[in-house]
Amino acid sequence: MLSERGLAVVLALALLALGACSSDTGGSDAGTDGRADGWADGGDPTDGGDRTDGGDQADGGDRTDGGDQADGGGDQADGGGDQTDGGDPGGAPECELPFSVPQDHSIPGPSGQVSAREIHLLCAIDFQDIHARVLVKAVPLEMNAIHDTSYEAREAWVCRQGQEQPEALADGMFYYQLFHHNWEEMGVGFDGLRFAFDFAEWCVGGRPCNPVFEIYDVRRLSDDALLADDLPAVCSRVTDTGRPRPLVPQARVPAEGEEIVFERGSNSGQADEQPVHSVTVRALRLDLREASNADFALFLTDHGNDCDGQPCADTGAEGFHIRELDGEWQPEPGFEDLPAVHVTWYGADAYCSWRSYLRLPTEAGWEMAASAAGERIYPWGDGAPGCGQALFDACQAEEPGAACSLDAGRSAEGVCDLAGNAAEWVSDWYQADYYATCTAECRFPRGPTEETGYKVIRGGGFADPAATLRAADRSFAEPTWSSPNVGLRCQGGAGTPWE
């Protein structure tokens, strides 16, 4: 490891261990030893069951295919209601971190002065009784080689849940390092715990690859144990305009392996799902949940509603729960955690790119994740869907529900709502006989290379029939289309040699 990180500059390390952990050792160790793959909880991917695929195809055509988009999914007269756990209950003033626009710096490099930009990282920690957001600002010091810049963390702030004011962390309680190949690590400490965020081995596939800012490793100072129930924290890089990006936990899918061979499609499904054939995809990092209204509001504020010359979303649609006021887009109160819908494919694609180093899933990657690599008919297994597992038409909802509210519907890796709630745009063009064309050696398929006029939609939404919840089901629509029933999620992989 040292050779790979030989150019690393370790900065500002010592952690002030507090309280009960004050006698712990190793506080200055920024090491990454002993980490396990702490992605999600792993569930039990062993359900096995042969896929007999009893999915009934009674739906008579896909609800989501490019047809009329006028129905709006019923009226949303209630506005407030009990929208579960979105936002701050009680309306207490929210603690605001001191965001600012990262500055450019002139620093010494191998060939003279070069320009480098500050790095600001935002992380959310959710562990035991600690619920906090942390912002760390680091400035570039020098460039040791091409693309190998050392940084020093200069400021760190924390907003704890229930706290109205941000608290400045004392010097020494935080660090930030940028390693060779842009592998990065950040740490913060408070309440006697050290939280380390490692962006190094995030990458699936070869090197070099781009860092992606997700939680990697959280452990106690005292015993070095990995603290990884679910995903206790996530990180994102602040945008160049100083605005936060969404904090969306991801799961590695599957938990092990890099190249995944699985049986795709369904011989008893609709014609466009046939024949079942062997496909190779790379393991991926998938958002645990669909993009929410809170997430998409951050995007619209930073990016605007022009996505490659098309509207990113039908912002005037009834049922679009994000509103603009003076250039700031905000989710309507109570709708923060609901999936963003009325989003076009262009908006979905641009949103994932904007999230930085992410993209829409490929159709093959999505199906691999939803089917536990061909082992399950539905994300949760082979059992027919009920309203405890997925929100679909039988549940008679008027719009999607809050993300991750149906634990029984999670996938093998703990991914929420792959089936139902909002159907999900994926990156590929739709071609009805594409599965039949990719049978000989179907490695890392990305769909038809020629535009077909339609993009693939997966998983079914709250207004779709049960058959669309099957992992093998394919739907489609024109990329400019939007619907109260269709949203998206993102996957990691851009920057890795996934093709």
Ligand SMILES: [Ca+2]
């Ligand atoms: Ca979904």
Ligand SMILES: [Ca+2]
């Ligand atoms: Ca279908």
